[in-house]
Amino acid sequence: MDKKTNIISIVLSIFIVIVAVMLSCVIRNNMKKKIMVKTSMLGSFEKETSKELKDIIYENQKLVVCIEVETSEGKFIGSGFLYNDKGDIVTNAHVVQENSSVKVKMSDTTTYSGVVIGKSNTTDVALIRVEKLKGKKPMRVDKSKKYEIGDEIIALGSPLGLQNSATTGIISGVDRDFNIENYQYKGMYQISAPISEGNSGGPLIDRKTGQVIGINSAKLGEETIGFSIPIHKVVELLDNWSNNPSVTPEDTPTENFNESLIKEDGEYLVDYFYHTIASKDFVEAYSMLSSNWQNKMPYETFSKGYDNTLSVKIDSMTSRKITNNQVEVIAIIEATERINGNNKLNKYKTTYKVGIEENQLKILEGQAKVLN
DSSP states (O other): OHHHHHHHHHHHHHHHHHHHHHHHHHHHHHHHHHHHHHHHHHHHHHHHHHHHHHHHHHHHHHHEEEEEEEEEEEEEEEEEOOOOTOOOOOHHHHTTTTOOOEEEEEETEEEEEEEEEEEEESSOEEEEGGGGGGGOOOOOOOOSSSOTOOEEEEEEOGGGOOSSSEEEEEEEEEEEEEEETTEEEEEEEEEEOOOOTOTTEEEETTTTTTOOOEEEEEOOOTTTTTEEEEEGGGGGHHHHHSSSSSOGGGOOOOOOOOOOOOOHHHHHHHHHHHHHHHHOOHOOOOOOOOHHHHSSSSSSHHHHHHEEEEEEEEEEEEHHHHTTTTTEEEEEEEEEEETTTEEEEEEEEEEEEEETTTTTTEEEEEEEEEOO
């Protein structure tokens, strides 16, 4: 009887162990699935957020401009952004200084004449009108909300003359007051994104909505801390200048930009061209081609040529000046393309001639050769 009882106990123990092992496997598998699902969801969220940030920056950068001002001490560079559909551009008063006219360079290097229609002597804000930008869709501006510490921001501008630069950060302080020379800065946003030389006048953007919430204006000493003027504090001033400009369109100087073309301009245009291709903005990319090239190749043919292009980036770039207003730009391109159902990485050597056409920088002609 004891022997039989022992056998039953042993069998029961083995059964319990087997059941425990099976339950452990099931629980571990379920936990693994849950973890995998959570990780997958997090990865998807991060990817979506990253894409959203990229889209916000790209869409707004097209409306951020580089402002060039000639002074007795040489050329001064600042930033600005398209404020309304009248062609008005917001910047800092210290950017335009005492000048009544400035040069305004768009993200595609197209350059216009602008006239200062309003400038404050105490608040570091100015308004420039570019007649040829009239009717162009401006940046979205939040004219009423006051933002708080911890709100995520993007600062756009042309630091050191480098167009299409973006830095991210947060509002790290509010209601900051200080004076620099003749300008009084009151109720400023303190931001963690640095403001470099040439960045002044660029927009401060709400990371969530993509709306302009401030004007990047100053930094103190050698600190990397930047300060922005809350846009809601100067809206009344800007709108008054826009509705009652201090000059008339007839006062706008005649454009004359047939100057020597530096290599950096040509390289920048080709770089921006591929940036728009990577963002699938084929309309913007097509607008950079010369009229002669567009006549030979309709837009439909141009955009269809990139149907199978999944991604593209510039590996290296060189250039040489051909004439005073033309440069040759050679770029090595890496493109991931969908070919016969498979993704393939191809390298191309592209050669472009960049020059002036009707006072605008254009890609006059180009060709590409497969390297692999």
